[in-house]
Amino acid sequence: MTSLPPAPERDVALATDPAALPPEGGGTPSRRAIWQWALMAFGFALLAALVYQAGPRRLTDHLRALGWWAPVIFLPYAFSSLFDAAGWRTTFGHARPGLGLLYVVRLIGDSVNNVTPTAYLGGEPVKAYVLQRFGIPLADGMTSVILAKSALTIAQIAFVILGVALLFLQRGVTWATISLLLAFLAAGTAVTLLLVRWQRRGLVGSIAGGIGRFFPRASMAARLRARADEIDGKLRAFYEARSGAAVTSVALHLIGWIAGAAEVYAIMTLIDHPVGCLAAVVIDALAQPTRLLGILVPAALGVQEAGGMLIFGLLGLPPDLGLTLMLLKRVREMGFNALGLALLARLGAGTVRPLAVAAAQPSA
Numbered sequence: 001m002t003s004l005p006p007a008p009e010r011d012v013a014l015a016t017d018p019a020a021l022p023p024e025g026g027g028t029p030s031r032r033a034i035w036q037w038a039l040m041a042f043g044f045a046l047l048a049a050l051v052y053q054a055g056p057r058r059l060t061d062h063l064r065a066l067g068w069w070a071p072v073i074f075l076p077y078a079f080s081s082l083f084d085a086a087g088w089r090t091t092f093g094h095a096r097p098g099l100g101l102l103y104v105v106r107l108i109g110d111s112v113n114n115v116t117p118t119a120y121l122g123g124e125p126v127k128a129y130v131l132q133r134f135g136i137p138l139a140d141g142m143t144s145v146i147l148a149k150s151a152l153t154i155a156q157i158a159f160v161i162l163g164v165a166l167l168f169l170q171r172g173v174t175w176a177t178i179s180l181l182l183a184f185l186a187a188g189t190a191v192t193l194l195l196v197r198w199q200r201r202g203l204v205g206s207i208a209g210g211i212g213r214f215f216p217r218a219s220m221a222a223r224l225r226a227r228a229d230e231i232d233g234k235l236r237a238f239y240e241a242r243s244g245a246a247v248t249s250v251a252l253h254l255i256g257w258i259a260g261a262a263e264v265y266a267i268m269t270l271i272d273h274p275v276g277c278l279a280a281v282v283i284d285a286l287a288q289p290t291r292l293l294g295i296l297v298p299a300a301l302g303v304q305e306a307g308g309m310l311i312f313g314l315l316g317l318p319p320d321l322g323l324t325l326m327l328l329k330r331v332r333e334m335g336f337n338a339l340g341l342a343l344l345a346r347l348g349a350g351t352v353r354p355l356a357v358a359a360a361q362p363s364a
Contacts, residue, residue, distance in 0.1 A: 036298065043294075043301030050305050054320035062324040065271045072270060073332050076263035081106065083256030087155075087249040088148035091238070097136060104343060105130045109145075111340025114299055114333060124149055130347060143234040148249065155253035156288055157191060162258075163285020166278050167315075260284060267328050273321055283325075286311045304330070 051059065066073075085103040089096055097105075105127050112123030128141035168178075239246065258281065265280040275283070290307025294300030305326040312322030 039297045040301065043297045043303065046302030047305055050302065050309060050323055054309070054323045058320050059324055059327070062271045062273075062321065063328075069270050073263065073267055073328055074335060076260060076266055077332055077336065080256045080259040080262070083252050083259060084152065087151055087252035087256065088144065090245045090249045090252065091144045091147035091151070092140070097131065097134065101134060107336060107340040108344045108347070111337040111344065114337050115341070116298070120295065126344070133347065139230045139234065143231050143238070146231070146235065147238060147246070151246065151249035152253045155250050155257055158250075158254055159257035160285050160288050161185060163282045167282050167286070170278070170282070263329065263332070264325065267325055268321070271321075271324060279315070282315070283311055286314075299333070
């Protein structure tokens with residue numbers, strides 16, 4: 001297979017690390033760094049307080065119950081990510097990257113999302129630049145990334161609504177619960193419509209303009225600005241001509257979210273405190289909004305764990321079990337983040353070979 005020229009190293013660096021962006025002047029970068037360190041310190045302090053409150057001995061007892069089964073906690077996420085990669089693949093046109101390539105590229109991008117304080121968006125342009133190494137034009141890559149992120153977000157909203165509905169059914173159906181569920185549905189529908197409408201009215205142009213105002217000397221912003229009209233045109237064409245593919249992408253991502261709840265089921269079973277399948281879906285669904293509350297804290301450190309304790313308390317379960325669950329989720333996340341960043345480092349050195357898949361094999 002013919003090797004493809006690597007994308008510019010600087011663009012990957014800019015997309016990966018906000019600190020690599022050129023300063024606009026004054027002390028702005030140092031203030032930004034201070035805020036990031038302060039938020040990280042807050043996260044560590046919150047996590048330490050939660051561990052102290054739950055009791056280190058009780059947490060140790062729960063973790064000890066895992067024993068040699070600990071590696072199993074990595075399997076549900078690895079499996080559910082297949083559906084997310086498949087959902088991303090449906091957003092491409094007649095030439096689609098192989099599923100294996102998208103799986104790995106998604107792992108790389110999500111690792112960047114998780115370790116940088118960029119509201120879980122910093123890894124999205126990284127995905128497009130990595131795909132460019134395998135022969136996918138940057139405009140096509142960025143278009144697919146935006147479409148897939150939108151489908152993932154819409155599916156996440158649907159997953160949260162599903163979890164809330166299951167919670168209400170367990171607690172008993174009343175007019176109050178029906179009204180609250182309808183409010184959730186209305187809010188989710190409004191967000192979905194706004195997201196699609198924004199993409200059809202020049203999403204990338206707006207984003208490029210915003211990046212250009214904050215980082216006027218960033219080459220990534222300049223390249224995105226140069227392709228904004230082309231990408232926005234591709235987004236409009238997708239929704240006009242391939243609405244069925246958009247629905248399929250959302251459906252596959254939703255299956256991925258539901259399959260991801262198997263992680264909760266597996267962990268709780270392995271620590272000898274099993275929960276039912278529906279309860280696992282409820283727990284995982286309610287964990288999504290709590291994670292978003294920590295959007296400014298690197299990796300939602302401490303916030304994710306606090307959310308787990310609150311959710312378990314809401315469900316009448318011991319809060320220390322919620323903390324144990326979130327800590328084990330954190331271990332899984334760290335493992336996949338390390339793998340994704342290692343792959344990105346190899347890409348930066350130009351040594352990654354095509355990952356046993358065609359970069360642009362024709363779709364069936």
